[in-house]
Amino acid sequence: MGSRVFSLILLPTLRCNAACDYCFEDKDGSWITLDRLPVLIGKVLDHLVAKGIAELQIHWQGGEVMTLPPSWFSQAHDLIDAAAAARGRTVIHALQTNMIGYSPAWDGVIRAMFDNSVSTSLDYPNHYRHRRGRDPADYDRILQRNVRLARSAGIEVQVIAVANPATLEIGAERFYRYFVEALGVDSFQVNTPFPGGQANAVKRLLPLETEALVRFFIELANVWLERGEADGVRVGPFDELLRYFSGAHAVLPCIWTDDCTNHLVAIDPHGHVAQCDCWVTSYPEHRFGNLFADADLGTLLAGSPARERFRQRPAALLQGDCIACDYLALCHGGCPVRAFTVHGTLFEKDPYCALYRALFAHMNAAAVRRARLRPEHPKTQ
Ligand code: SF4
Ligand code: SF4
Ligand code: SF4
Known part of the structure; x- marks a missing residue:
């Protein structure tokens, strides 16, 4: 058996407790039931067996995963472990959540299933992430409280931040200090926004203006180069790029892989299969097929x-x-x-x-x- 890894972005639900302005998902409120989940996972694991792949990495995303109860995840964990063991495969789980629904009731699942680590999304300044009918400050208050609560329970919280026009205005120094000093986060990644999904006024401002964006990223790289190691802070994509250019093994984001179809696939609660979470709900014409309708994942991928x-x-x-x-x-x-x-x-x-x-x-x-x-x-x- 080979040692390769198969990465699956799994969207168990398309419900969300937020209404972010640049969200690209079609949040139809659906979720996958625990009797249908093993069908889907079984087909993915059978594909690994057919390809001689040892490990499945499941990246759980939504919608918002924490709109499902922790007990759902405990049962899903048991079902997936049993299916993997029956096929001699290993499964690693990672969690991407907005943490709005986090409470200590999640700590057991996060410890047992997600290696006591979560990744969340938090922008600074936040102008576009909010709950329906509430302002971004309300979202920030809940998120900051929950990040601190989770960290106090020993959970490692990594952050993905999407740059916006206000981020570029406040500059790299304030941005870095917010995450590292105000929130105590020691691992975050900065992403660029894109106008995916249904158009709206905020998405029409994208992509961001190049000159200001370049200035911000270079300044942030410099702040991290000067202080990151001393602070014990990892900031992506700078840390992995430095490793890459130093000739060390680097784990680069999917945007810079040779061909992202070689590295991952996404499945939504309806069984739709597509390249990633950016495509699976919003662009039906770009889906690869449906895993509940098609016989097996290998045939679906090969014939798409x-x-x-x-x-x-x-x-x-x-x-x-x-x-x-x-x-x-x-x-x-x-x-x-x-x-x-x-x-x-x-x-x-x-x-x-x-x-x-x-x-x-x-x-x-x-x-x-x-x-x-x-x-x-x-x-x-
Ligand atoms: S970006 Fe994520 S948290 Fe925000 S509305 Fe979309 S699915 Fe929900
Ligand atoms: S389209 Fe490919 S490179 Fe872009 S976010 Fe999706 S998986 Fe990553
Ligand atoms: S490979 Fe193409 S997209 Fe990437 S930096 Fe070079 S010219 Fe730009």
């Missing part, structure tokens, strides 16, 4: 014209300016959903190309500087 279009993208981008880019082997033209939601086609490079180029050059230079500062190997006499 929608998936084939994703697979053609890396080669198609070589017809454009990516072919002459110094960072092609790292970036591969960037993220398909960012290209699609801005340009209306998969066959364009990522609209944040200029940011990526600037960031790659900056982190490459930082890696070179660090290598020069490293003491020479001691001479042997």
Whole structure:
């Protein structure tokens, strides 16, 4: 059996207790029942057996996962463990939650199923994440309280922050201090927004203006380079880019993989299969198939014209300016959903190309500087 890992983004529910302005999900209120879950997981595990893959990583996302009760997750955990054991596979679980519904009642499940760790989303300043009919300050109050509560219970809380126009205005120093000093978070990642899902006034402002975005990311990289290690703080994507340019093994975000169809797949509560959570509910014409309707996952993936279009993208981008880019082997033209939601086609490079180029050059230079500062190997006499 091979040692490869299969990553599954599983959306067990499309209910959510929030109404964020740049949400791309079609939140139809559905969830998967515990009698249907083993059917779906069984087909995924059978695919691993057929491909000789040892490990399944399930990234649980919504909607909002914590609109299901902790007892649902305990039972799901047992069902999945039994199905994996019967097939000689290992399953690792990761949790992405907005933490609005978090309470200590979740601590047992988070410890047993998620290795006492959660990832949440928190922007600064927050202008677009809110509960229906409430303002963003209400959301921040609940989230900050729950992050502190979870951390006091020993849970590691990682944060994904999406930059917005106000983030670029306040600058990197305040942004960094908010997460590290005000919240005590020691691992966060900054993502770029894209206008996925149904259009609205906020999404029409995207993508963000390049010059300000580049300035912010470079400043944040510098703040992290100067203080991150001393503070014991990890900030993505800078930490992994520094590792990459230092020649170390790096775990880069999916936007910079060779072809994201090689690395993950997403399934929603209806059994729809698509490239990732950015596609599965919002773009039916780009789904790969339905796992409740199709016989098995391997046949579904192999026979999907929608998936084939994703697979053609890396080669198609070589017809454009990516072919002459110094960072092609790292970036591969960037993220398909960012290209699609801005340009209306998969066959364009990522609209944040200029940011990526600037960031790659900056982190490459930082890696070179660090290598020069490293003491020479001691001479042997
Ligand atoms: S972005 Fe996430 S938390 Fe916000 S409304 Fe969408 S699914 Fe809910
Ligand atoms: S479409 Fe973009 S976000 Fe989705 S898996 Fe591919 S690279 Fe990642
Ligand atoms: S940085 Fe830009 S030009 Fe270079 S590979 Fe990425 S998208 Fe293409």
